[in-house]
Amino acid sequence: MLELSNKNLEIIDSLIDFKVFDDIEGYRLDRKNGIILVCCADGDQFHDLYYHECSFQSGQRKDKNPRIHPLSHNGGVLAYAENNLINRFPTSYLEYLYEIGGSLELKKMPTIVIEGHGPCGAAHKHAIDFIPQLETQMTVKEVVKQMHPHVDVASHFHVDYNGRNGKEKKTYHFGRERWAEWLRTKAAPFLAFA
Numbered sequence: 372m373l374e375l376s377n378k379n380l381e382i383i384d385s386l387i388d389f390k391v392f393d394d395i396e397g398y399r400l401d402r403k404n405g406i407i408l409v410c411c412a413d414g415d416q417f418h419d420l421y422y423h424e425c426s427f428q429s430g431q432r433k434d435k436n437p438r439i440h441p442l443s444h445n446g447g448v449l450a451y452a453e454n455n456l457i458n459r460f461p462t463s464y465l466e467y468l469y470e471i472g473g474s475l476e477l478k479k480m481p482t483i484v485i486e487g488h489g490p491c492g493a494a495h496k497h498a499i500d501f502i503p504q505l506e507t508q509m510t511v512k513e514v515v516k517q518m519h520p521h522v523d524v525a526s527h528f529h530v531d532y533n534g535r536n537g538k539e540k541k542t543y544h545f546g547r548e549r550w551a552e553w554l555r556t557k558a559a560p561f562l563a564f565a
């Protein structure tokens with residue numbers, strides 16, 4: 372099975388140190404009516420990613436059942452970017468973006484979670500490096516927010532450590548402002564040896 376490279380593990384450690392990747396406090400996001408979850412279809416990771424998102428809803432949902440509407444394609448959020456390397460047809464990203472709006476209308480869930488993950492087989496297959504992968508996620512998040520300014524749009528990132536560093540799987544909050552600051556001040560050594 373695909374594993375995180377040592378370099379990507381170092382990047383993740385740096386992102387955690389710099390609070391770009393941070394623990395998720397479920398109450399910070401309105402999940403009362405559930406969430407629309409934009410994520411990768413990866414069948415080795417979906418169960419864990421879904422479980423985490425369910426657990427973040429506990430305490431907010433009156434009927435106790437999680438309410439999650441997944442929109443999952445190969446490569447997940449990467450397939451929503453203009454000019455991406457994942458989709459076969461150049462306009463597919465538009466269909467996916469508008470599918471989010473359709474889901475908002477159908478399900479009346481006022482919260483969208485954009486969730487990337489690593490290691491991602493689709494990103495690996497198309498030789499998309501980790502930092503561009505993360506930057507693409509942030510770009511897509513901003514596009515989705517512009518399309519739907521009246522709903523909450525959060526950004527999460529799921530990591531499968533597969534026992535590396537003594538860790539297994541974890542979902543982080545992925546913060547936009549900290550990411551921009553990290554790119555400006557911390558990314559250079561990782562990009563220099565790309």
Ligand SMILES: [Zn+2]
Pocket residue numbers: 411412413445446447488490491492493494
């Ligand atoms: Zn994936």
